[in-house]
Amino acid sequence: MEAAMASQNQITNLFEVSMIADALGVPVEFRPRDSYHVSDMTGHGTYDQPVGSWSDDSSLTLCLAETLTEGGGPTQLMQKFTAYLDGDYTPHGIRFDIGIGTSEAISRFNTGHVPATEAGSRLANANGNGALMRIAPLAFALDGQNWRDRRQRITDFTTVTHGHERSIIASCLYVETLRQLLAGQALAEALKQASQLVHQGDFRAEEFAYFDRVLNPDFFATPRDQIRSSGYVIDSLEAAVWCAANAASVQDLILTAANLGEDTDTIAQIAACLYAAGHLDEQAPAQWRKALIQTKQSRRIITDFAQKFGEQ
Template sequence: MATDASVTLESRIKGAIHGVAVGDALGGPVEFQRRGTFGKVTGYQMNMNFNLPPGCWTDDTSMTLCLAQSFITARTFSALDQLQNYIAWHKSGYLSVSDYCFDIGNLTLQTLGYWNSRLPRKNTNESSSSHSDHGPISDEALATLQTNLNKNFKRSIFCGNGSLMRTVPIGLFYFSSSPEEITKYSHLASELTHPYPTNGEACAAYCILVAYTLSSSPNTPSKQDMFAKFKEFQFDDPTLKSRFETYDTLADIRDRPEKNISSSGYVVNSLEAALWAFFSTDSYQEGCIRVVNLGDDADTVGAIYGGLAGAYYGLDAIPADWKEGLVKKEVVGRIADELYQVIIEREQQNQ
């Protein structure tokens, strides 16, 4: 499929949100399975890991929707609101495909447990959670809590992909902002559950790419332009720097053999796998099939790929049967619609 040279901002924003959900739902059934041990995934399947019907998304999409919903509600970056949404998802199934939390990463579980015991709970339209005994909390108190969390979890052993998988709304909401501002908010959003700098830098590089696709609308940048934008990012983290400095040209990543791509839950591997699938294919569908068939953490690499590819190719480029086959597609659609409206309002106010 040739890339449409003209993709609207609306299509890119909605494509990114739907792209996460579709990639997640396609990869979910082969999560935890070693590459080559399952039949090729080309459409939705029953998720036997959690006894879910075809088209069900997992925690990757739920947390992405929670972050997007925070921007819709708060109209700005609110760490407290984001955390309250995540806690409502974990405790009461808010924005879950199944109305309960059936899958959560180990670090996310630990850090949300920390926040849950210290923050006021909020009621949500889709959550029956009641308010906790905690009263209002100031920004200063929240910052102190973050500092204390960092003492336990800001370590190199805590470098899973749990913040990268949900981060695409940062790139969408701040698409017209400077790379420095996008980097700032990427780190702030990541550190709520994944405070080690490797996680924040991976989120920042990814969100800058997402933002670049939106800021180019209605024109579509070439994959060469996208690769050049990625190479502009200056990694400070030594692991990320060494991993990606080996790619001097687009051909280097495009032609990298699949056997050299890991789809584990390590954030560096997850970012590389998603970018490899994006740069080595020419359509949302082709890249999505390629990335989820890597297996292992297939739902998450699918979601990460899907957010970027959905923003790049646009909503219409995602196969119609994949969009229609999503369970609770109306929830994904509503949040995509409302996020687009909030972003447009923000852009108009900033003009």
């Protein structure tokens, strides 16, 4: 496959779309499906944050983007996650959201002095979407590496917070799908190519079985009531793929995801990365772009990342 490539503007746009998706989901996170309806970017709600506030999904993604720009590895990433706990990489200097798996891994790294790549729990019940929500920037930073090396890199950046094989497979599938989308493949083909690659990854067959549904060619046509939107990595990946597959526009994608209920911000953010990687020039609605909070730090991280990994 050709190298994953996008222009600096396209990379900046992908970050913007994904942060807007996160911000739209934030006020309704954890709400049951169809107990509310999102039709615009609003504030307050679950965390009582001002309109345009993004959460851990975007903050931890910014941490990874900065790490990759600086040529750092898992240890540097965990140091940035630690700073995030104290409010760095946030829209208002206050951290209001973090997943349990991520939080526990950061404390194992800092207090338990566990190496970064071993900090994530390896338990099967610790397969939340916390690695998936922040790993998209890696899709831009794996050029020129063979699959074996990419698999190792994706694994190392996953296991800092999520050490179980199911989370590693999910990250590999997601990042490789993003790479295929960036190379111009349609979503169905991108998933197929990514799946073929990941199947050569020495993962256990019984773990692959969890991905059968999302990789089934008929999955895109699944009725909404059979799409789960919890924070379990399989549910979140399925919901995000389903949203991206059926969206008519960025706006439609984000609203569909934000209205699924439960882990709205993360599912919207993952779905937005998948959609934006396949629609690089499509911007979010102007009023949402205007409402999105951007900090000096977030602008700098995204600009530097786009400069390093974007086409001239």
